Amino acid sequence: MKFGVIGAGQMGGGIAQVAAQSGFDVVVHDVKNEFLSRGQTTIEKSLAKLHEKGRLTETPAEVLGRIQFTTDLQDFADCDLVVEAIVENEAVKAQLFRQLGEIVKPEGILASNTSSIPITSLATASGRPEKFIGMHFMNPVPLMQLVEVIRGYSTSDETAQKVTEAARAMGKTPVECNDYPGFVSNRILMPMLNEAIQCVMEGVAEPEAIDQIMKLGMNHPMGPLTLADFIGLDTCLAIMEVLHQGLGDDKYRPSPLLRKMVQAGLLGRKSGRGFYSY
Ligand SMILES: CC(=O)CC(=O)SCCNC(=O)CCNC(=O)[C@H](O)C(C)(C)COP(=O)(O)OP(=O)(O)OC[C@H]1O[C@@H](n2cnc3c(N)ncnc32)[C@H](O)[C@@H]1OP(=O)(O)O
Numbered sequence: 616m617k618f619g620v621i622g623a624g625q626m627g628g629g630i631a632q633v634a635a636q637s638g639f640d641v642v643v644h645d646v647k648n649e650f651l652s653r654g655q656t657t658i659e660k661s662l663a664k665l666h667e668k669g670r671l672t673e674t675p676a677e678v679l680g681r682i683q684f685t686t687d688l689q690d691f692a693d694c695d696l697v698v699e700a701i702v703e704n705e706a707v708k709a710q711l712f713r714q715l716g717e718i719v720k721p722e723g724i725l726a727s728n729t730s731s732i733p734i735t736s737l738a739t740a741s742g743r744p745e746k747f748i749g750m751h752f753m754n755p756v757p758l759m760q761l762v763e764v765i766r767g768y769s770t771s772d773e774t775a776q777k778v779t780e781a782a783r784a785m786g787k788t789p790v791e792c793n794d795y796p797g798f799v800s801n802r803i804l805m806p807m808l809n810e811a812i813q814c815v816m817e818g819v820a821e822p823e824a825i826d827q828i829m830k831l832g833m834n835h836p837m838g839p840l841t842l843a844d845f846i847g848l849d850t851c852l853a854i855m856e857v858l859h860q861g862l863g864d865d866k867y868r869p870s871p872l873l874r875k876m877v878q879a880g881l882l883g884r885k886s887g888r889g890f891y892s893y
Pocket residue numbers: 660661662664665729730752753754755756757758759800801804836837842846
C-alpha cells in the first residue's frame with residue numbers, strides 16, 4: 616500500500632508516522648520545505664519516545680526510511696490512499712482535491728482528515744465521489760485510538776471497507792458516522808470547549824480553575840482550555856463556524872473571545888501562546 620499525506624502539521628505528521636509504523640510506504644507533502652523539516656523533527660521525537668518505551672518493534676530510522684517528504688503533488692500519482700490534513704478551510708481543501716482528482720491514479724482513494732467540513736462537498740470537488748471519504752484521526756495521532764470514518768453521499772461500500780481496513784492496519788479503531796457538520800466528535804466536543812472559553816470571557820473563573828474543575832471533577836485527561844490550546848484556537852474557531860453555519864442554530868455561536876484571540880494571533884501551543892504560554 617502506498618499511503619499519501621497532504622500537510623505536515625501536527626495531524627499530517629502524526630498520520631504519516633503511524634502509517635509508516637504500520638509498514639506502509641508513505642509520501643508526505645507540504646507547501647514549503649521548512650514545514651516538511653518541522654514535521655520530520657516532530658515525527659523523529661515521537662518515534663524516539665515510543666522506542667524508549669518499547670512501543671516500537673523497529674528502530675526509528677527504519678520507520679523514517681519509509682517516509683518520503685516532498686513539495687511536489689505529482690509524487691502522489693501512484694498512491695492507493697491519500698489523506699489530506701491541511702488547514703480547516705473548505706475553499707482551500709476543495710481546491711487541493713480538484714488537483715488531486717486529476718493527479719492520483721483513478722483507483723486511488725482520497726480521504727479528508729477534516730474536523731467538520733462536509734465530506735460530500737469535498738467529494739464533489741475531487742471528481743471521484745465514490746472513492747472519497749472522511750478519515751478523521753484524533754490528536755495526538757500516535758496515542759489516540761479512534762478514527763472517525765465519515766461516508767459522503769456517494770461513498771461506495773468498497774471505499775468504506777478499504778479505509779476501515781487501513782485504519783485497523785494502523786492499530787486504530789474505526790467508528791462510522793454520517794456526514795453532518797462536525798460529525799459526532801466535534802459536534803459534541805467543540806461546544807464544550809467554546810463554553811469553557813465563554814466562561815473565561817464572562818469571568819466565571821480563571822483558566823486554571825476551569826481546567827482543574829473539568830479534570831478533577833469529570834476525569835477529563837486535559838482541561839478544556841488546555842485542549843483548545845493543544846488543538847489550535849484557529850482550528851477550534853473554524854470548526855465552530857462550520858457548526859454555526861451548517862446547523863443554523865445560535866447555540867453554536869463561536870465565543871467572541873475565541874474570535875478575538877485568533878485575530879490577535881494567539882493560536883495556542885503552535886503559536887507559543889493561547890490561554891497559556893508555551
Ligand atoms: C479537533 C478534532 O478534530 C479532533 C481531535 O483530535 S480533538 C482532541 C482529541 N484528543 C484529546 O482529547 C486528548 C486528551 N488528552 C489525552 O488523552 C492525554 O492527555 C494524552 C493521551 C494526550 C497524554 O496522556 P497523559 O496520560 O496525559 O500523559 P502524558 O504524561 O501527558 O503523556 C504520556 C506520554 O506520552 C508521550 N507523548 C505525548 N505525545 C506523544 C506523541 N505524539 N508521540 C509519542 N509520545 C507522546 C508523552 O511524552 C508522555 O511520555 P512520558 O510518560 O515519558 O512523560
